[in-house]
Amino acid sequence: MIAGVALVRTAASVGVPASLKWPNDLLVGDRKAAGVLAEITADHSVVVGIGLNVGELPEGIEPGAGGLEPTSLAEHADRPLDRTEVATTLLDELAHLERAWRDAQGDPHASGLYDEYVRECSTLxxxxxxxxxxxxxxxxxQDLEVDGTLLVRDDHGVDHPVSAGDVVHLRVR
Structure with a gap:
């Protein structure tokens, strides 16, 4: 949640409205501008990797998982971008959000993280x-649990908790 919200804030800082596709993609419109991977290590630390497309993309990049076309912040920004400035903003946002989360003893509600993630999540x-x-x-x-689990209601009205999986946004016909 922290990395996703930091990415949305970073995109907004350069005039790019973005949203989150659960669990780990930054979307600009229906195109993917970033992805997040997180892994818990043997000593219970969390290692987070973020791939953010900042500059113009070369021709011929294939769509990613679920058929998402790629995009970059530069394609949508209101001004020329400096990668160092974007990286600094992202790191500052990560630090700010992580500090608020720690100050709230890891409670995403008390830190405001949960509400902001849900507000920015275009999957819900x-x-x-x-x-x-x-x-x-x-x-x-339908909903997002406090631990990040997605609740998906099937066509029979049964809710299924999903803690990991590739989500594809379907178009309504």
Whole structure:
């Protein structure tokens, strides 16, 4: 949640409205501008990797998982971008959000992190397909648990908690 919100704030700082696709993508419109990977190490530390497309993209980049076309901040920014400035903003946002989360003893509600993530998450309320290791789940993304688990309501009205999986936003016909 921290990395996703930091990315949305960083995009906004250069005039780019963006949203989050659960669990780890930054979208500008329906195109992917960034991805986040997080891993818990043996000593229980969390290592976060962020890939943010800042500059103009070369021709011929293939769509990513779920058919998401790539984009970059430069394609949508209201001014020329300096990568150092963007990186500094992102790191400052990460530090600010992480400090607020720690000061709230890891409570995403008390820190305001949960509310901001939910507000910026374009997955919630949409029809989705979730590609899981055991198959696919289709339904509507209903809610987000405090631990980041996505609740997807299938077409039979049954809620399914999803803690990991590739989400594809489906178009309503």
């Amino acid at each position: 309320g949409r029809r989705v397909r979730v590609d899981l290791s055991e198959g696919q789940l289709s339904g509507t993304a």
